[in-house]
Amino acid sequence: xILSRLARSGGRSGPLLLAIGLVAALALPWMxxxxxxxxxxxxxxxxxxxxxxxxxxxxLSFGHAAFWGGSAYxxxxxxxxxxxxxxxAIVGGAAFAALLAVPIGYLSVRLTGIYFAMVTLAFAQxxxxxxxxxxxxxxxxxxxxxxxxxxxxxxxxEPFYFxxxxxxxxxxxxxxxxxxxxxxxxxxxxxxxxxPARTRALGYPVDRYKLLAFVLSAGLSGLAGGLFxxxxxxxxxEGVYWTTSGQAVMMVILGGIGTLWxxxxxxxxxxxxxxxxxxxxxQETGIVTGLIFIVIVLLFRRGIWGTARHLLDVxxxxxxxxxxxxxxxxxxxxxx
Amino acid sequence: xxxxxxxxxxGGAFYALLALGLAVIFGMLGVVNLSHGAFYMLGAFGAFIAxxxxxxxxxxxxxxxxxxxxxxGVVLERLFVRRLTPLDPLYNFLFTFGLALILQDLVxxxxxxxxxxxxxxxxxxxxxxxxLFTYPAYQVFxxxxxxxxxxxxxxxxxxxxxxxxxxxxTERPELTRALGIDVGRWVTPVFGFGIALAxxxxxxxxxxxxxxxxxGSDLIITVFAVVVIGGLGSVFGSVAAGFAVGLVSALGNLxxxxxxxxxxxxxxxxxxxxxxxxxxxxxxxxx
Numbered sequence: 001x002i003l004s005r006l007a008r009s010g011g012r013s014g015p016l017l018l019a020i021g022l023v024a025a026l027a028l029p030w031m032x033x034x035x036x037x038x039x040x041x042x043x044x045x046x047x048x049x050x051x052x053x054x055x056x057x058x059x060l061s062f063g064h065a066a067f068w069g070g071s072a073y074x075x076x077x078x079x080x081x082x083x084x085x086x087x088x089a090i091v092g093g094a095a096f097a098a099l100l101a102v103p104i105g106y107l108s109v110r111l112t113g114i115y116f117a118m119v120t121l122a123f124a125q126x127x128x129x130x131x132x133x134x135x136x137x138x139x140x141x142x143x144x145x146x147x148x149x150x151x152x153x154x155x156x157x158e159p160f161y162f163x164x165x166x167x168x169x170x171x172x173x174x175x176x177x178x179x180x181x182x183x184x185x186x187x188x189x190x191x192x193x194x195x196p197a198r199t200r201a202l203g204y205p206v207d208r209y210k211l212l213a214f215v216l217s218a219g220l221s222g223l224a225g226g227l228f229x230x231x232x233x234x235x236x237x238e239g240v241y242w243t244t245s246g247q248a249v250m251m252v253i254l255g256g257i258g259t260l261w262x263x264x265x266x267x268x269x270x271x272x273x274x275x276x277x278x279x280x281x282x283q284e285t286g287i288v289t290g291l292i293f294i295v296i297v298l299l300f301r302r303g304i305w306g307t308a309r310h311l312l313d314v315x316x317x318x319x320x321x322x323x324x325x326x327x328x329x330x331x332x333x334x335x336x
Numbered sequence: 337x338x339x340x341x342x343x344x345x346x347g348g349a350f351y352a353l354l355a356l357g358l359a360v361i362f363g364m365l366g367v368v369n370l371s372h373g374a375f376y377m378l379g380a381f382g383a384f385i386a387x388x389x390x391x392x393x394x395x396x397x398x399x400x401x402x403x404x405x406x407x408x409g410v411v412l413e414r415l416f417v418r419r420l421t422p423l424d425p426l427y428n429f430l431f432t433f434g435l436a437l438i439l440q441d442l443v444x445x446x447x448x449x450x451x452x453x454x455x456x457x458x459x460x461x462x463x464x465x466x467x468l469f470t471y472p473a474y475q476v477f478x479x480x481x482x483x484x485x486x487x488x489x490x491x492x493x494x495x496x497x498x499x500x501x502x503x504x505x506t507e508r509p510e511l512t513r514a515l516g517i518d519v520g521r522w523v524t525p526v527f528g529f530g531i532a533l534a535x536x537x538x539x540x541x542x543x544x545x546x547x548x549x550x551x552g553s554d555l556i557i558t559v560f561a562v563v564v565i566g567g568l569g570s571v572f573g574s575v576a577a578g579f580a581v582g583l584v585s586a587l588g589n590l591x592x593x594x595x596x597x598x599x600x601x602x603x604x605x606x607x608x609x610x611x612x613x614x615x616x617x618x619x620x621x622x623x
Binding site: 123126129283286290298301 | 445
């Protein structure tokens, strides 16, 4: 359903939107402070990876910090100790995240809904505790510092240039997410989200599909986390902390669950807001992010992209009726 | 060794109290309350503020703070949680996550990240001779009080009319409603009660643990693992797993100190492999 609609609207406005998005991505470091631009790009990819699970498989992972932060450590270690160029380190970090996702996913996909969220959260906390205790490798509270940022002898420490060195990774990751969603595999995921029992009855090994989606999503999160680590020159405990998972989920909901690109908008807004608060000297960002969380959950569950699409839909339905709006997570039960 | 086991049981008492509150709220409302740890933290800070600003001693805090925070929970349920319970449970999970962030950072803004000191009540300052070893009296008190609280809640749930309604509503809400019982009436008090339990654990923790804004957030995720081990939606399982996990991690700490924090999650993984519904959970509860 959601896919047919995507395809339909994609035929009309897709190339235009894609062009706008690309221009915006290329122009970003001219418009805002370049390190913030890189943060936005990394978080956008992270949000898309989370949405791959939440919006298209119906699984809310509250533990993706393990993959983002785990890859940040792995990327940092490769870059620090091997002297390999940073793209290799990032790919290594992403591979590590995907590998880490195999056991965690294997155990977690046995549960659904809220239990899945709890269990992924718990496993991510385990990764956090390990990172905290394994000081020799991760640096404990200090984190990994001084991660080099160079490519074949070219010094990329200038954030403006590094943004363009990192952007291809984000674009490749977003493209991969988009391909996954539109592939036959992605269609099975959507059917698992909408009706797992029927999908199983049709002969699809549901748990295996979920596991593969989980691993792919973790790999993309790792790509984003690794790039983030190289971009900042450090990997810290904050990356594996549960608030990081929550922030990614918030970006997805703010942008719109199941929209894939919505997360980019959510990432842009949240990162800029936090940058603004930080420069204003406001330390307790949790008050603001928590409030945003509460407001969108209570009043704005479709998110920005989702609302825009819904409005377009309502207008479009006057011409061609039928095809209800996709609200996979709404109105399930009668009030208690 | 025995002393370490006793330490574990005291730690497990906090897991059990928090897991119990989570379990009754989850059972009645289907809400996984991520802000549970924040209310535990607020309980400890409530005791601290009561002493610092109003000069109320520990015993008064223990009696006054939990009902007050329970009342806050009632308001919270009426104003917000209620609007989200008919939707996917994930929305309440996210709502309480946002709430936890706000509460935590509000306290941080006021009191900073450094730990506050809270004195032990003078009556429980000494040690108790337990035959095999002597032990701080306060810890013995904590263990006794939490065990009694869990037992009392268990008795209320199994032996009283209210408990029967709550259990029926937990297991078969539609059927209970069809039998003419107003399930909705019990939702708000149960939510407030769960919050009050978290606050109670927080007041108990104030004299023996570091009182700081982050004390709840790390604990609550461990308690999630405890709830998963005990059985999703099982009140008895949550309490039993709380004490058991405390015991096992204390003993684990004795033999393999490097695993002290991760052991509970390894246990959770093992339980998920063996019985995805948890030790005391029913199969249908999770799928």
